Amino acid sequence: MREAIELIKNAQSGVVFTGAGVSVESGIPPFTGAGGLWNKYDPKFIELDFFYQNPAKSWEEMKKIFFTCMGQARPNKAHEVIAQLEKTKKFQGVITQNIDGLHQAAGSKNVQEFHGTIHQMHCIQCARRYDTAQVDLTQNPPVCKCGGVLKPDFVFYGEGINPRVYSESETMAISADVMIIVGTAGQVMPACSLPLVAKQYGTRIIEVNLQPSAYTDGVSDFYFEQKATAFFAEVEKYL
Template identity: 40%
Template structure:
């Protein structure tokens, strides 16, 4: 039996699917990941991306942070690919209960998914660090320098920077959904980023599917392992 056919059979037998995804889900929509050969970590900047995208750098070099953020982290024209669309379809059919994502690009919602748990936040939400007022992403994308609130405070994206904790409520809801799932599909992630990657340990079922082009440390735990592009796989199921 082919891997795709086995995946189809597992999907047919499931009614509480949870999808856990990373950067590889969005690369086929033209959004670069961080760790691939041509990803952001392999490009040359005055500071490494992991330094720029840290809480400390944001607080001390805010203007330089926004220069990088506008150039490299905002892909507002990107469109959902086959994976995003198929997950939204499963949710609409009542087969998928949640998408747990490490991505901040909003493509799952753009494809129509409703229950999306964004572990690392979203570029579409921004707030004033002084008064808490909310701003949409246009205020960031279309401005220059440091974006400021009407009260004068600095506007910060609601994305989890290095050195910042994950949102407790999002983590708790992710754990709840994963622990209650009868099928867990993991796609487009190296499972190297913690604490996010540790959430999959809460899955107790026997339909663990891992779809990733490169090997991960969890490959031996998978009931089905597909080392292919996730968009290709989802376009066949």
Template identity: 40%
Template sequence: MDLDLEGLAARAAEAILRAQGKTVAFTGAGISAESGIPTFRGKDGLWRRFRAEDLATPEAFERNPKLVWEWYRWRMEIVFRAKPNPAHLALAELERMGLLLCTITQNVDGLHQAAGQKCVVELHGNIRRARCTRCGYRVEFKEPPKEVPPKCPRCGGLLRPDVVWFGEPLPEEAWQKAVQLALSAKTLIVIGTSGIVYPAAMIPQLAKQNNATIIEINVQDTPITEIADIAIRAPASKAMQAILTEVKKQLTQ
């Protein structure tokens, strides 16, 4: 790269300020990795001898709901211990400043909300919730369930994690809102996503087609890099803190 982090952060800050409140963030597993949450595809993505792709499916749940819930309870223990990191906090501050319209996330950990963000579109659900397979009732957990698989407090049916599994469609309302945000964004900050999970990976493409400035923050190149106007190769926390610093600097000039 021909520019250092400070120079790239300054360009990103300019794009955010130029967007006049029409900046949208799109986040993936990379933003939460620094909070200690392992990614599906990283070296820590294995649980016992199982791959996520073998457990996060309706078929796996039908075969062995106890096994699937044991995995989710393990993941929930990690998520409930995790705290928002400086990248989450920087996005929340940009939202408070009126510069960030909303965040679209592929993550299910709820850390954007924990950081104080008000507008969060969850494309893949939330691991802190479960829904009844019989009556549809939703339950929010304050801690991982002690007994698995848990039962619905309303009808006694089997609860399942309120997340999108492989082979399942995205929630229609969340997807439509994400598309509207992508098409209305003047600047899109893409943080820590591999850009290979569809249909979520279409979000940067939609924003680009509508002439948005694309800022990509990732430790490595992704398919999104080809359409990025500004590509920052740094961990999410370091990059977002640098951008926030530059935004504040430019606002006072």
């Protein structure tokens, strides 16, 4: 831990790469693994074709799973300390696979939301954009002023990653001298390739996960098998 802390303290262009595990302690269940959402629900409702053909059914599930649960969640210690790292100017910011917006709520400014966000929507008919807070979610499905159905701005199955976000994330990974991986098994493409890219460019990798991941052997320089909040509480002592 002392060696990892020194790396973090001396970073010049660090990056934090987060997955669902960083938000579990905020009450948001992961998608896979023990207690994962996809063990309980069929993710078909967020397949792009299914959404276009059955928007009301898709929205019925989305409101229950994403907007009720995630909308009530609050940042935890890990989110807060990650935001502090950016404020020190030693870290560029965060690349996250999460769609919950908790990094921004904790104060992070440079957040690349690789899989999008629940906090914005667009009309699939006229492309008008909305903040989710402005949308009447009691309607099923929620609709635009033009009458078109609204779609949340997170990436559905069958939908591509935003090219700008992909490019910015890759640039951050390549230029990072330290990357902290938190709460991800490293199995979702193409996001899982970013630590591999960073490693190829000489980035030192610190991994924090409750279980070994695809990165633990061969990619990570340090592996801490502990909760994200516990790790970042320790980091906070040295900021």
